[in-house]
Amino acid sequence: MASRPEIPKWLRFLRERVPVNIEVFEELSKEPIPHHMKNWWYCLGGTPLMLLAVQVVTGILLTFYYRPSPEDAYNSVRMITEEIPFGWWIRSVHHWAANLMVLAVGLHMIRVFFTGAYRKPRELNWVVGTGLLFTTLGFAFTGYALVYDQLSYWAATVGTNVAEQFPVIGPWIARLLRGGEAVNPTTLTRFFVFHVGAMPTLMVILLGMHIFLLRVHGVMELEAPEEVQQTPLTVEEDREGKRRFDPNRFFAFFPDHVTTELLVGMFLLTLLTMLAIVFPAHLGPPANPDETPLHIKPEWYFYPVFRWLKLVPLWLAMGGLLVGGLAFVLWPFIDGWIRRVKPRSELGTAVGAVAALLLVTFLLWEALATH
Numbered sequence: 147m148a149s150r151p152e153i154p155k156w157l158r159f160l161r162e163r164v165p166v167n168i169e170v171f172e173e174l175s176k177e178p179i180p181h182h183m184k185n186w187w188y189c190l191g192g193t194p195l196m197l198l199a200v201q202v203v204t205g206i207l208l209t210f211y212y213r214p215s216p217e218d219a220y221n222s223v224r225m226i227t228e229e230i231p232f233g234w235w236i237r238s239v240h241h242w243a244a245n246l247m248v249l250a251v252g253l254h255m256i257r258v259f260f261t262g263a264y265r266k267p268r269e270l271n272w273v274v275g276t277g278l279l280f281t282t283l284g285f286a287f288t289g290y291a292l293v294y295d296q297l298s299y300w301a302a303t304v305g306t307n308v309a310e311q312f313p314v315i316g317p318w319i320a321r322l323l324r325g326g327e328a329v330n331p332t333t334l335t336r337f338f339v340f341h342v343g344a345m346p347t348l349m350v351i352l353l354g355m356h357i358f359l360l361r362v363h364g365v366m367e368l369e370a371p372e373e374v375q376q377t378p379l380t381v382e383e384d385r386e387g388k389r390r391f392d393p394n395r396f397f398a399f400f401p402d403h404v405t406t407e408l409l410v411g412m413f414l415l416t417l418l419t420m421l422a423i424v425f426p427a428h429l430g431p432p433a434n435p436d437e438t439p440l441h442i443k444p445e446w447y448f449y450p451v452f453r454w455l456k457l458v459p460l461w462l463a464m465g466g467l468l469v470g471g472l473a474f475v476l477w478p479f480i481d482g483w484i485r486r487v488k489p490r491s492e493l494g495t496a497v498g499a500v501a502a503l504l505l506v507t508f509l510l511w512e513a514l515a516t517h
Contacts, residue, residue, distance in 0.1 A: 189406060189407070189410075190250060190253055190254040190257055191254055192407045192410065193250040193254070193410060193414065194247050194250045194251045194254065194278075194282070195353075196407075196410070196411045196414055197243045197246055197247040197250060197414065198247060198349070200239065200240075200243040200414075200415075200418065201240060201243050201244060201247065201285075202346075204236050204237075204239050204240035204243065205240060205342070207236050208226060208236060208237060208240060209342060211225060211226050211230060211233070212226070212292070214292070214334055214335050214337075214338035215331075215334065215335070216294070216331045216334055216433075219292065219293075219294035219334055220293070220294045220295060220432040220433065223237075223292075223293050223294065223295075223429060224429060227427070227429050234426055234427070235422050235423075235426075237426075237427050238421070238422035238423075238425075238426045238427040239418050239419070239422045240289075240427075241422075241427040242418050242421040242422060242425075242427075243418055244285065244286050244289060245286075245445075245446075245447075246414070246417075246418070247282055247285075247286075248282055248283065248286055248447045249447075251278060251279050251282050252279065252447075254275075255275060255276070255279055256498075256502065258272065258275065259477075259494075259498050260495065260498060261366070262366075262494075263366045264477065264478040264481075265478060265481065265482065266478075266482060267363055268359070268363055268366070268478070269478035269479060269482070270359060271356060271359040271360065271363070272477070272478045273475055273476075273478070274352055274355045274356045274359065275356065276474060276475045277348075277352045278349070278352050278353070278356065281345055281348050281349050281352060282349075283447065283448075284340070284345055285341065285345050285349075286445060286447065287302075287305060287445075287448075288337045288338075288340045288341040288345065289341050290302075290445055291305075291334070291337045292334070292337060292338060292341060293429065294334060294432070294433050295429055295430040295431060295432060295433060296430050296431045296432065296433055296434060296437075296439055297430050297439065297442070297443075298430075298433070299329075299433030299434075299435070300433075300438060300439055300442045301442060301443075301444050301445075302329065302333070302337070303329045304442055304444070305444065305448075306320050306323050306324050306329060306333075307320070308451075308455065309323065311460060311464045312464055312467075312468065313464065313465070313468060316464075322336075323336060323337070323340075324336070329435070443512070446509065446513065449508065449509045449512035449513055450504070450505045450508035450509050450512070451467065452512055453508040453509075453511050453512040453515075454466065454467070454508060477494075481494045
């Protein structure tokens, strides 16, 4: 009888100190994923996570040279852009990854909304998702201000002034951001702390909650297509007789879903590199608190809010933003009440379509405006 091969010492060392049962990983690799997740549109949740990883890596590299003080911030960004080898590329990739992350999180929220994936029992995960969206926008806002050129300085000034107008908590938020009653030398340091400390911590907490709730409730399975419904259902069983998922309606996490995500990741890295080369991050003249630019515009993802503030009186604009924001966060519970009163109601779809149309209209309106 042949003797069993001796286990290498290094493997015995690892097994003794990390006693993890390999079957746990095997079970995770065979986790059933609904058939519709083969479509990129339905697995958008992984895209912001990959872009966040790019943000973390490039952000760490940038902090080696960035100096968060009004005297040195602009010159340190100029040095990164013009003198540090490949500094312009790292900064441009960081810039475009931030823009794509805002877009990806927004598209993911739209997909979840119109497929009804926020409904019972996933209401709390929607609330966590809105927190992730607002945190992503906070990342973008504070990061843009750190450049400390003329446009970013005045965009931060306008942004904090707008925040100050929110009912009740507005003045407190503005003082927290600015470190005073107006933008001052302390403001840049605070934005830096928010950008590299507070917001990453909040993002990790929200991501942990989001993934935990996703693991608890699983991915919502949409109705199978007609050709799948006509296929006889089959159930796989392993050697111990345990029930496996139906391969006509599900596919394995590994290698199928992992392969899809890897392909998306390769596409994102290629796209980021191309954008960084063709459209490198801009650097305008240094910030001048005594000279207000003629036309101040925020980044594109704040265009709808900026246009809304121009259209109506300030008190109505801020009230509308507050009501709209609360309705957005609490929508699963509002929709649940509507469907209890009127089952099979499609009012939620109509509300979402009108909101999306207004956002796109305001975004394009502000983008095409000359002043």
